[in-house]
Amino acid sequence: MIKVFVPRDSSALSLGADRTAKAIQQEAQKRGIEIQLIRNGSRGLFWLEPFVEVATENGRVAFAPVQPKDVAGLFDAYFLNPDSSMAKAHPLNLGLTEELEWLKKQQRLTFARIGITDPVSLNDYLAHDGYKGLANALKLSPAEIVKTVTDSGLRGRGGAAFPTGIKWNTVLGAGEKGVQKYIVCNADEGDSGTYSDRMVMEDDPFVLIEGMTIAGIAVGANQGYIYLRSEYPHALHILNEAIAKAEAAGYLGDNICGSNHTFKLEVRRAAGAYVCGEETSLLESLEGKRGLVRFKPPLPAIEGLFGKPTVVNNVISLATIPIILDKGAQFYADYGMGRSRGTLPIQLAGNIKHGGLVELAFGATLRELLYDFGGGSYTGKPIRAVQVGGPLGAFLPESQFDTPLDYEEFSKIWAVLGHGGIVAFDDTVDMAKMARYAFEFCAIESCGKCTPCRIGSTRGVEVIDKIINGTDVEKNTKLVRDLSDTMLNGSLCALGGMTPYPVLSAMNHFAEDFVPKPKSALKKIIDIVSA
Amino acid sequence: MANALPVEISTTIQSLIAQHKNMPGALLPLLHAIQDTIGYIPEDSYLPISKGLALSVAEVHGVVTFYHHFRTHPVGKHILHVCRAESCQAMGSEKLEASIKAKLNIDYHQTTSDGAITLEPIYCLGNCACSPAVMMDDEVYGRMDNQKMAELISEARAS
Ligand SMILES: Cc1cc2nc3c(=O)[nH]c(=O)nc-3n(C[C@H](O)[C@H](O)[C@H](O)COP(=O)(O)O)c2cc1C
Ligand code: SF4
Ligand code: FES
Numbered sequence: 001m002i003k004v005f006v007p008r009d010s011s012a013l014s015l016g017a018d019r020t021a022k023a024i025q026q027e028a029q030k031r032g033i034e035i036q037l038i039r040n041g042s043r044g045l046f047w048l049e050p051f052v053e054v055a056t057e058n059g060r061v062a063f064a065p066v067q068p069k070d071v072a073g074l075f076d077a078y079f080l081n082p083d084s085s086m087a088k089a090h091p092l093n094l095g096l097t098e099e100l101e102w103l104k105k106q107q108r109l110t111f112a113r114i115g116i117t118d119p120v121s122l123n124d125y126l127a128h129d130g131y132k133g134l135a136n137a138l139k140l141s142p143a144e145i146v147k148t149v150t151d152s153g154l155r156g157r158g159g160a161a162f163p164t165g166i167k168w169n170t171v172l173g174a175g176e177k178g179v180q181k182y183i184v185c186n187a188d189e190g191d192s193g194t195y196s197d198r199m200v201m202e203d204d205p206f207v208l209i210e211g212m213t214i215a216g217i218a219v220g221a222n223q224g225y226i227y228l229r230s231e232y233p234h235a236l237h238i239l240n241e242a243i244a245k246a247e248a249a250g251y252l253g254d255n256i257c258g259s260n261h262t263f264k265l266e267v268r269r270a271a272g273a274y275v276c277g278e279e280t281s282l283l284e285s286l287e288g289k290r291g292l293v294r295f296k297p298p299l300p301a302i303e304g305l306f307g308k309p310t311v312v313n314n315v316i317s318l319a320t321i322p323i324i325l326d327k328g329a330q331f332y333a334d335y336g337m338g339r340s341r342g343t344l345p346i347q348l349a350g351n352i353k354h355g356g357l358v359e360l361a362f363g364a365t366l367r368e369l370l371y372d373f374g375g376g377s378y379t380g381k382p383i384r385a386v387q388v389g390g391p392l393g394a395f396l397p398e399s400q401f402d403t404p405l406d407y408e409e410f411s412k413i414w415a416v417l418g419h420g421g422i423v424a425f426d427d428t429v430d431m432a433k434m435a436r437y438a439f440e441f442c443a444i445e446s447c448g449k450c451t452p453c454r455i456g457s458t459r460g461v462e463v464i465d466k467i468i469n470g471t472d473v474e475k476n477t478k479l480v481r482d483l484s485d486t487m488l489n490g491s492l493c494a495l496g497g498m499t500p501y502p503v504l505s506a507m508n509h510f511a512e513d514f515v516p517k518p519k520s521a522l523k524k525i526i527d528i529v530s531a
Numbered sequence: 532m533a534n535a536l537p538v539e540i541s542t543t544i545q546s547l548i549a550q551h552k553n554m555p556g557a558l559l560p561l562l563h564a565i566q567d568t569i570g571y572i573p574e575d576s577y578l579p580i581s582k583g584l585a586l587s588v589a590e591v592h593g594v595v596t597f598y599h600h601f602r603t604h605p606v607g608k609h610i611l612h613v614c615r616a617e618s619c620q621a622m623g624s625e626k627l628e629a630s631i632k633a634k635l636n637i638d639y640h641q642t643t644s645d646g647a648i649t650l651e652p653i654y655c656l657g658n659c660a661c662s663p664a665v666m667m668d669d670e671v672y673g674r675m676d677n678q679k680m681a682e683l684i685s686e687a688r689a690s
Contacts, residue, residue: 271563437620441654
């Protein structure tokens with residue numbers, strides 16, 4: 001039977017993938033053709049969703065984007081036999097998916113299966129190298145697993161880039177023998193411009209489950225929680241379905257794969273607070289409290305969830321563990337540059353023509369991502385600014401587009417890679433407004449524990465408004481800079497501590513936008529603001 | 532206090548409390564369950580929740596009000612979340628937002644006069660490759676424009 005693939009990823013659904021799937025099913029029925037319709041994950045070429053594929057002997061052939069109105073025409077052109085001359089000539093025929101430049105240029109390690117498999121089919125997962133990492137881990141001692149992760153050079157993909165193996169080692173050595181420990185997956189993915197966690201959970205949930213299981217075995221934790229943002233209802237259902245299947249097949253629960261290891265997993269829903277992505281706030285929330293950030297020390301690795309030693313890792317960090325255990329530390333470490341080893345799933349977002357998921361070894365430049373992959377802006381206007389690393393990341397001007405994606409290189413230009421989201425803005429962006437929004441967002445999301453963040457953010461909005469209105473620009477610019485200094489140095493967590501990144505980078509690189517309308521005395525004010 | 536609630540709601544809440552009370556960190560899952568079942572978290576439920584989970588009423592109140600997702604009042608038949616975050620801003624969400632408000636004749640946190648739609652802001656739906664994005668109930672929609680928005684709103688009103 002001919003296999004037809006229509007993605008079930010949320011972004012594909014957001015562009016009508018369900019309606020396309022239904023139209024294909026109905027048309028096939030009408031014509032008496034039997035097909036097997038598979039709802040796979042997305043390949044991540046979101047500008048081409050709904051991205052339909054037909055299986056052939058030589059691989060899958062893509063037809064995209066397919067709207068319901070295109071379906072009858074595709075059947076008329078015999079698209080189920082993509083080698084036929086009519087199917088070949090169809091304008092939506094993109095040829096073999098694997099041959100698409102956009103995919104061929106990538107190094108998909110963490111995303112190796114995504115878009116290929118049916119996310120909730122355990123058999124599909126197993127047929128595509130699933131659970132090979134766990135099989136290897138079960139042959140190693142906990143310390144050997146941790147060493148493999150350390151040697152791979154993997155650093156946390158949630159933003160702080162802390163070496164994962166070192167964190168695990170602390171948890172491995174924490175507490176008395178037999179003490180309760182936890183693995184907590186940070187699936188709060190609150191940064192604008194990011195969706196790689198969502199894709200993993202919706203499009204390949206077993207890889208996250210496998211990664212968490214290995215983490216549990218490595219550090220001696222028998223319980224895991226996935227703290228999932230409430231904005232991701234599809235991910236919730238898919239994760240729960242996958243967890244149930246993994247349990248039924250003996251990959252979760254007691255005596256995993258016949259070993260004497262126990263690992264149980266539960267999804268917990270967050271409730272729409274950005275700050276709960278911060279690991280200690282997250283733990284408070286999991287304990288059923290308000291998400292107030294905790295003082296550190298103690299580190300969560302020593303006293304985490306319910307006071308017990310806890311690994312808190314991002315979805316991508318955990319989902320990368322299986323391939324490291326499968327292919328070895330060196331295999332992973334061979335990718336990347338400097339101290340940024342391996343690959344980063346980069347998410348192209350905002351005003352970009354070809355938005356989507358690009359997994360690459362560290363080291364590619366922003367320019368390559370924005371133009372070679374992204375195809376420039378969506379509107380066709382020049383890209384004027386990009387924000388990398390979410391709402392707490394700096395805005396970068398054109399002159400910095402040649403910066404390679406590498407933690408250290410970004411930190412040299414006072415920017416961050418964060419969770420790998422890149423949001424492009426064309427030349428209609430008003431950077432004073434973006435700076436104002438950064439303060440506004442901080443004010444809305446502040447947990448309220450420390451004054452610089454709680455009060456500073458609200459004050460920041462007021463002062464930027466004054467600058468925009470042309471009131472005492474010199475005095476108020478100084479005030480924003482002082483306020484930013486206080487927030488940078490006096491905040492307990494990065495919400496208050498990094499809001500100055502977008503604010504000050506906007507002022508430093510785009511001073512001309514902080515000019516009151518009408519644009520009189522333009523030059524003078526530019527000099528004041530950028531000084 | 533709990534008596535102020537209609538009996539069936541009160542019974543529902545009691546049974547949800549019973550289902551959750553032995554769970555570690557039960558409060559958030561319980562609040563979700565209540566909101567999923569009856570649409571909101573009545574303030575009159577704080578007392579029975581606090582008794583069931585051995586917390587103070589103030590603690591329950593503190594948690595409910597801390598999280599943007601929880602609401603203490605009934606909402607319309609459908610909830611429309613409009614993304615206000617950066618990626619969507621880069622694709623014109625501010626204009627979209629203004630036209631939605633004008634079309635529905637309400638501001639954020641309000642419900643249309645026919646009770647069909649409650650409007651809420653949201654900060655990223657993870658659909659940033661297809662900005663601007665909105666979410667109607669549990670479904671996300673991308674590359675929104677005024678025409679697609681009008682269709683979505685009339686579909687919601689009709690259902
Ligand atoms: C305000 C704030 C929000 C954060 N949000 C997230 C998030 O949504 N997801 C995430 O993985 N890490 C987030 N982090 C980083 C976490 O605190 C923590 O570093 C991370 O979960 C550790 O996992 P990793 O080492 O695998 O990256 C956030 C930090 C701050 C200060
Ligand atoms: S910086 Fe802001 S969010 Fe972070 S602990 Fe302080 S008040 Fe809370
Ligand atoms: S910023 Fe709107 S969906 Fe991410």
